[in-house]
Amino acid sequence: MKAGYVALVGKPNVGKSTLMNALIGQKLSIVSKKPQTTRQSILGILTEKDYQIIFIDTPGLIEPVYKLQEEMMNFAVSAMNEADIISVIVDPIRVEDQLRDIKKKVIPNVKGKPTLCVLNKIDTIDESERNKLEKYCKQIEGIALTLAISASSGYNINVFLESILSYLPEHPPYYPDDILSDRSERFFVSELIREKIFELFFEEVPYSTAVIVREFIEREKGKTYIAVDIVVERDSQKVIIIGKNGEMLKKLGSLARKEIETFLQREIFLEMHVTVRKKWRQNESMLKQFGYVAPKQ
Numbered sequence: 001m002k003a004g005y006v007a008l009v010g011k012p013n014v015g016k017s018t019l020m021n022a023l024i025g026q027k028l029s030i031v032s033k034k035p036q037t038t039r040q041s042i043l044g045i046l047t048e049k050d051y052q053i054i055f056i057d058t059p060g061l062i063e064p065v066y067k068l069q070e071e072m073m074n075f076a077v078s079a080m081n082e083a084d085i086i087s088v089i090v091d092p093i094r095v096e097d098q099l100r101d102i103k104k105k106v107i108p109n110v111k112g113k114p115t116l117c118v119l120n121k122i123d124t125i126d127e128s129e130r131n132k133l134e135k136y137c138k139q140i141e142g143i144a145l146t147l148a149i150s151a152s153s154g155y156n157i158n159v160f161l162e163s164i165l166s167y168l169p170e171h172p173p174y175y176p177d178d179i180l181s182d183r184s185e186r187f188f189v190s191e192l193i194r195e196k197i198f199e200l201f202f203e204e205v206p207y208s209t210a211v212i213v214r215e216f217i218e219r220e221k222g223k224t225y226i227a228v229d230i231v232v233e234r235d236s237q238k239v240i241i242i243g244k245n246g247e248m249l250k251k252l253g254s255l256a257r258k259e260i261e262t263f264l265q266r267e268i269f270l271e272m273h274v275t276v277r278k279k280w281r282q283n284e285s286m287l288k289q290f291g292y293v294a295p296k297q
């Protein structure tokens with residue numbers, strides 16, 4: 001039996017979460033067109049007869065400005081420390097910048113562990129560009145293997161899995177075989193609402209918003225009752241989220257409800273309340289309360 005942890009790291013927006021969902025075959029991590037969507041580490045557990053791979057989806061590697069971003073970086077670093085194998089995801093946009101970041105932010109945390117460079121979004125470039133980029137990746141010192149995939153189309157996902165398997169250590173499984181993630185239903189509910197906020201709102205609004213599930217009541221008959229707080233930093237952001245005559249909040253509720261019902265496989269009643277917590281992204285105790293503090297090394 002083989003089992004181990006694989007950290008998926010890389011710059012924001014390169015497709016780490018899309019890749020983890022493709023590997024697990026279910027949407028565990030939220031995905032958006034905007035960078036810095038993922039804020040915490042999320043496990044995706046793939047169990048087969050003779051192996052168990054635990055993927056760790058992480059926030060993108062950034063230069064932190066506020067405390068929330070510092071913690072996001074801590075999640076990524078702590079995932080690299082925990083992992084048996086490190087998989088660096090790169091996309092075809094501004095590859096030189098990404099490779100420089102890998103040298104600075106990934107290689108020092110590798111500590112001799114097998115490290116793969118995965119060139120994602122291969123569907124967006126032609127063969128000559130692909131060859132050029134693969135050559136770049138191969139030049140990084142400390143990378144054991146480079147391969148090209150498309151997380152959204154599934155191209156070469158199997159090759160990626162096989163490569164991981166070849167480096168996976170002999171070990172008994174860490175989790176029971178019917179567990180897909182370390183996270184609770186409450187967590188996925190709040191994340192799916194956050195995903196819709198990333199879809200519907202612009203500029204600083206999605207980055208200033210957190211979603212907290214206040215109540216989650218399963219009823220034997222009737223719909224599951226879920227009440228959430230949508231936390232923003234300023235009154236002006238609250239006004240934007242609610243929208244004229246409450247229209248935006250209504251739209252958000254209806255989009256989120258559909259996704260949550262698909263995920264939970266049951267009908268829900270979703271109640272949302274928008275509340276202002278000034279500068280929560282700088283506030284250690286609020287970050288802790290929202291689950292945004294990474295485990296200390």
Ligand SMILES: Nc1nc2c(ncn2[C@@H]2O[C@H](COP(=O)(O)OP(=O)(O)OP(=O)(O)O)[C@@H](O)[C@H]2O)c(=O)[nH]1
Nearest residue numbers: 012013014015016017018032036037038060151152
């Ligand atoms: N064309 C194409 N788009 C992709 C591929 N993989 C991911 N994307 C898109 O890239 C965008 C970012 O994907 P995410 O999975 O959210 O990226 P991420 O690395 O998790 O981003 P952060 O959580 O912000 O660090 C989304 O719009 C995805 O649909 C791919 O293989 N091809």
Ligand SMILES: [Mg+2]
Nearest residue numbers: 016017037038
């Ligand atoms: Mg992500």
